[in-house]
Amino acid sequence: MRPGTLVRLALAGTRTxxxxxxxxxxxALLATLAGLAALAVLAIDKPPGDAWxxxxxxxxxxxxxxxxxxxxxxxxxxxxxxxxxxxxQCARLGAPARDRRxxxxxxxxxxxxxxxxxxxxxxxxxxxxxxxxxxxxxxxGRELLHRPDGQxxxxxxxxxxPSAGAMxxxxxxxxxxxxxxTALMLRTVTTSPLGVSRKAPRERGPRPWAGLLIAVGLAxxxxxxxxxxxxxxxxxxxxxxxxxxxxxxxxxxxxxxxxGTGWISYTCGRLLRRHxxxxxxxxxxxxxxxxPWAGSRTFxxxxxxxxxxxxxxxxxxxxxxxxxxxxxxxxxxxxxxxxxxxxxSTMDLVDAAVAVAVLIAAxxxxxALVEGIVARRRAYAALVATGVPRATLSRxxxxxxxxxxxxxxxxxxxxxxxxxxGLFPKATTGGSSTEVCNATAALCADPATRAQYTRVVETPPxxxxxxxxxxxxxxxxxxALAAVLVTVGVGLLFLRVSTxxxxxxxx
Amino acid sequence: xTQLQARGVVxxxxxxxxxxxxxxxxxxxxxxxxxxxSGCGKSTLLHCLAGILRxxxxxxxxxxxxxxxxxxAARSRLRRTEFGVLFQFGQLVAELTxxxxxxxxxxxxxxxxxxxxxxxxxxxxxxxxxxxxxxRPGEMSGGQQQRCATARALVTEPRxxxxxxxxxxxxxxxGEQVLTQLVRLAREQHTAVVLVTHEPRIAAYADxxxxxxxxxxxxxxxxxxxxxxxxxx
Numbered sequence: 195m196r197p198g199t200l201v202r203l204a205l206a207g208t209r210t211x212x213x214x215x216x217x218x219x220x221x222a223l224l225a226t227l228a229g230l231a232a233l234a235v236l237a238i239d240k241p242p243g244d245a246w247x248x249x250x251x252x253x254x255x256x257x258x259x260x261x262x263x264x265x266x267x268x269x270x271x272x273x274x275x276x277x278x279x280x281x282x283q284c285a286r287l288g289a290p291a292r293d294r295r296x297x298x299x300x301x302x303x304x305x306x307x308x309x310x311x312x313x314x315x316x317x318x319x320x321x322x323x324x325x326x327x328x329x330x331x332x333x334x335g336r337e338l339l340h341r342p343d344g345q346x347x348x349x350x351x352x353x354x355x356p357s358a359g360a361m362x363x364x365x366x367x368x369x370x371x372x373x374x375x376t377a378l379m380l381r382t383v384t385t386s387p388l389g390v391s392r393k394a395p396r397e398r399g400p401r402p403w404a405g406l407l408i409a410v411g412l413a414x415x416x417x418x419x420x421x422x423x424x425x426x427x428x429x430x431x432x433x434x435x436x437x438x439x440x441x442x443x444x445x446x447x448x449x450x451x452x453x454g455t456g457w458i459s460y461t462c463g464r465l466l467r468r469h470x471x472x473x474x475x476x477x478x479x480x481x482x483x484x485x486p487w488a489g490s491r492t493f494x495x496x497x498x499x500x501x502x503x504x505x506x507x508x509x510x511x512x513x514x515x516x517x518x519x520x521x522x523x524x525x526x527x528x529x530x531x532x533x534x535x536x537x538x539s540t541m542d543l544v545d546a547a548v549a550v551a552v553l554i555a556a557x558x559x560x561x562a563l564v565e566g567i568v569a570r571r572r573a574y575a576a577l578v579a580t581g582v583p584r585a586t587l588s589r590x591x592x593x594x595x596x597x598x599x600x601x602x603x604x605x606x607x608x609x610x611x612x613x614x615x616g617l618f619p620k621a622t623t624g625g626s627s628t629e630v631c632n633a634t635a636a637l638c639a640d641p642a643t644r645a646q647y648t649r650v651v652e653t654p655p656x657x658x659x660x661x662x663x664x665x666x667x668x669x670x671x672x673x674a675l676a677a678v679l680v681t682v683g684v685g686l687l688f689l690r691v692s693t694x695x696x697x698x699x700x701x
Numbered sequence: 702x703t704q705l706q707a708r709g710v711v712x713x714x715x716x717x718x719x720x721x722x723x724x725x726x727x728x729x730x731x732x733x734x735x736x737x738x739s740g741c742g743k744s745t746l747l748h749c750l751a752g753i754l755r756x757x758x759x760x761x762x763x764x765x766x767x768x769x770x771x772x773x774a775a776r777s778r779l780r781r782t783e784f785g786v787l788f789q790f791g792q793l794v795a796e797l798t799x800x801x802x803x804x805x806x807x808x809x810x811x812x813x814x815x816x817x818x819x820x821x822x823x824x825x826x827x828x829x830x831x832x833x834x835x836x837r838p839g840e841m842s843g844g845q846q847q848r849c850a851t852a853r854a855l856v857t858e859p860r861x862x863x864x865x866x867x868x869x870x871x872x873x874x875x876g877e878q879v880l881t882q883l884v885r886l887a888r889e890q891h892t893a894v895v896l897v898t899h900e901p902r903i904a905a906y907a908d909x910x911x912x913x914x915x916x917x918x919x920x921x922x923x924x925x926x927x928x929x930x931x932x933x934x
Binding site: 477 | 748751773777779781785786788797801808854
């Protein structure tokens with residue numbers, strides 16, 4: 195097949211195909227922005243001086259403090275997870291119609307390899323358009339936002355640019371990853387010339403092995419502190435071991451929660467089938483059991499954001515406990531220390547990132563739910579025609595979304611909190627002695643009189659286990675549930691349209 | 702006795718007219734075939750009679766009550782309780798087993814789960830597919846699926862069964878087997894059947910044939926006397 199023909203066929207299709215291409219490009223644009231922003235933070239030059247010298251050209255502590263820049267980069271990279279999940283959801287939009295189109299091409303003589311290349315090319319081109327647009331938005335935004343304030347400080351790192359190689363890696367790498375992911379997804383789906391897409395049939399439901407992954411992830415986080423003590427001073431080992439434990443533990447736990455949602459969906463379906471009395475519950479149960487991984491796919495980004503949010507909540511609780519403990523110790527030593535809000539205000543920014551991630555994840559959730567409804571519109575229309583009330587179908591869709599969502603949200607928040615708690619199990623202070631001089635500055639400064647007025651205050655070591663941030667977690671859970679409810683509400687609007695009896699004519 | 706009537710029914714899809722004034726009566730227990738070439742308005746007429754679509758002009762009455770003025774909810778209730786609807790394909794819920802699919806209308810009507818399953822098994826038995834009770838539609842042949850769908854359409858013992866090309870996706874032999882069972886069971890419980898088809902052989906199962914052309918009744922005739930298995934006719 196000539197390249198021109200390949201491109202023309204890849205970009206042909208219905209309005210749904212166009213929507214898929216546009217949404218894929220949009221998510222690639224967002225991922226590019228997050229990636230380039232992370233690279234820009236990494237590109238900030240170290241000012242001369244020691245390793246902790248601040249970059250005073252920035253007004254924002256997250257950019258100014260070298261110790262916080264790694265975390266900022268990590269948070270920005272974390273934002274790409276829901277964005278990539280959104281891209282994954284978009285890639286599934288209208289997949290049955292696309293499979294029928296590809297089957298038509300097979301009938302016309304295209305080989306399986308050629309139709310796979312078509313699908314890969316469609317995703318790759320859409321993602322490339324998105325990354326190029328993202329690069330344009332980034333460069334344009336950089337110029338627009340480069341406005342130093344009255345003190346000559348910048349709000350964003352608009353004075354630095356990632357290296358050309360790094361930018362090229364993002365702009366070209368994302369489409370390649372998207373195309374490879376599409377090829378991987380099509381590997382298990384063979385589009386036959388008869389228009390039948392078959393997957394290996396599921397013999398039994400998922401097993402709760404994901405719990406093991408969660409346990410391994412938690413263990414990795416818990417191991418960080420002992421490793422720090424064990425290899426104290428051995429910077430060479432710590433430089434790779436701690437980040438490895440951190441990233442591997444976080445990812446393993448995240449994968450565990452996402453896979454575990456498949457088991458949760460299946461179990462919810464089984465319980466609904468056994469105990470549900472209303473046909474809506476029966477319909478939802480059938481769907482949940484037939485494709486339990488739909489829950490994993492649908493909620494993956496939201497759950498990732500919630501794990502991050504739960505970890506951030508645990509971290510905030512630790513900082514609050516540590517600050518309180520430090521102040522109490524200072525008071526014992528006769529010094530009235532004001533509350534240090536630096537870390538807590540930094541956590542506000544982390545929470546803002548979590549909120550953005552939840553919003554992006556809700557977008558992916560909406561795409562997935564609407565896609566599921568639209569793909570089944572003929573079956574829904576047939577049910578309505580036979581007298582099944584739309585309210586029953588609406589309740590069924592709501593059951594399908596909410597039954598696995600509630601336990602999955604609870605699981606994600608619990609795992610996130612445990613990860614944070616594993617890293618910072620308790621606030622500690624004290625265990626030292628301090629000389630306190632109770633006299634005027636002159637007397638204290640004079641070596642002859644200083645000893646007379648000086649006493650040694652022994653501060654015993656004190657440990658405090660931070661409170662479980664129940665209120666914070668409740669807000670996060672409520673926010674996530676609200677996002678799911680809004681998504682279901684929008685999905686039900688599409689259900690109304692999709693059950694229009696005209697769909698019966700579109701056989 | 703006439704129980705379902707259409708009077709001067711007109712229905713268009715945008716600028717394209719599908720029905721241009723159709724009048725039709727269906728008596729209790731009568732089997733009526735609606736035939737005609739593609740695009741003549743057969744399915745639209747069936748949808749109007751079943752209360753799935755509202756006519757633009759004209760009226761549809763069920764036992765003396767105009768149903769075309771009823772709300773969507775009321776018409777849904779009517780379809781659930783008094784009517785059965787059968788399509789060519791794609792009507793079974795893919796995620797539910799055959800027994801659950803057949804039990805669904807009963808569950809919607811408030812029947813208990815156990816009673817609904819018992820009734821579903823009875824109907825699957827009547828259609829010779831009881832062994833598929835716990836099998837999902839995706840694992841059945843087209844003929845088996847259509848037998849389950851027919852069992853589902855009849856499980857509430859409706860007064861009228863609307864069947865839109867019910868054998869259109871089946872081979873000749875399977876189609877005839879399904880239709881033979883459908884007609885026999887409909888006659889046993891005095892269920893009227895409105896059967897849309899473009900196949901003369903299928904229309905021959907009916908008591909009366911109504912031929913549509915360009916959205917109008919072209920002519921009406923008697924169905925051919927096709928002997929049915931078991932001497933049901």
